[in-house]
Amino acid sequence: AQRVTQPEKLLSVFKGAPVELKCNYSYSGSPELFWYVQYSRQRLQLLLRHISRESIKGFTADLNKGETSFHLKKPFAQEEDSAMYYCALSGYNQGGKLIFGQGTELSVKP
Amino acid sequence: EPEVTQTPSHQVTQMGQEVILRCVPISNHLYFYWYRQILGQKVEFLVSFYNNEISEKSEIFDDQFSVERPDGSNFTLKIRSTKLEDSAMYFCAGQKTEAFFGQGTRLTVV
Numbered sequence: 001a002q003r004v005t006q007p008e009k010l011l012s013v014f015k016g017a018p019v020e021l022k023c024n025y026s027y028s029g030s031p032e033l034f035w036y037v038q039y040s041r042q043r044l045q046l047l048l049r050h051i052s053r054e055s056i057k058g059f060t061a062d063l064n065k066g067e068t069s070f071h072l073k074k075p076f077a078q079e080e081d082s083a084m085y086y087c088a089l090s091g092y093n094q095g096g097k098l099i100f101g102q103g104t105e106l107s108v109k110p
Numbered sequence: 111e112p113e114v115t116q117t118p119s120h121q122v123t124q125m126g127q128e129v130i131l132r133c134v135p136i137s138n139h140l141y142f143y144w145y146r147q148i149l150g151q152k153v154e155f156l157v158s159f160y161n162n163e164i165s166e167k168s169e170i171f172d173d174q175f176s177v178e179r180p181d182g183s184n185f186t187l188k189i190r191s192t193k194l195e196d197s198a199m200y201f202c203a204g205q206k207t208e209a210f211f212g213q214g215t216r217l218t219v220v
Contacts, residue, residue: 042213043212044211088153098143098203099155100152
């Protein structure tokens with residue numbers, strides 16, 4: 001079965017603290033993994049994807065095929081990072097649908 | 111920067127009525143999608159559209175749903191006879207190499 005699991009519904013940290021948003025997946029084959037972010041009253045937007053191996057806004061995510069995980073990390077959280085974060089996967093065929101996790105609300109307190 | 115635009119932002123309709131949700135993707139997108147998110151639940155795939163036809167649809171996308179791209183720009187989702195459980199945020203997305211989402215239409219069926 002194709003599935004994305006984000007175990008934490010809400011993650012609350014203080015500004016400057018490290019953040020790790022967990023994501024595990026189940027997929028038969030080699031998926032492409034993504035993190036999408038939705039700031040308050042804004043649209044879903046792509047934060048990063050595993051194939052690009054970029055760091056966006058200080059966030060990184062490493063695909064661990066052995067643990068089928070794609071956790072999102074940031075060493076020092078900022079208040080403006082407060083948002084909903086969605087982990088998603090897609091098959092490698094172009095135009096494949098996205099399968100989303102439940103989402104984790106990150107709240108960064110001053 | 112071009113955006114995917116959805117109208118209306120909020121629609122209230124009576125049970126049993128037909129609704130049409132509209133989306134204008136970015137002009138060079140090749141793939142088009144509708145997703146929905148029931149309050150408190152995950153974003154769910156409804157349908158994908160490529161080359162003027164449905165390429166994939168989910169179990170949710172039953173005979174009450176249809177999609178069209180009548181004029182090469184607008185991409186519409188029609189729900190023929192709305193039910194209370196159709197109340198959700200509906201997101202349109204367009205994709206060339208990555209998916210860009212619209213801001214969503216909140217559909218409330220009363």
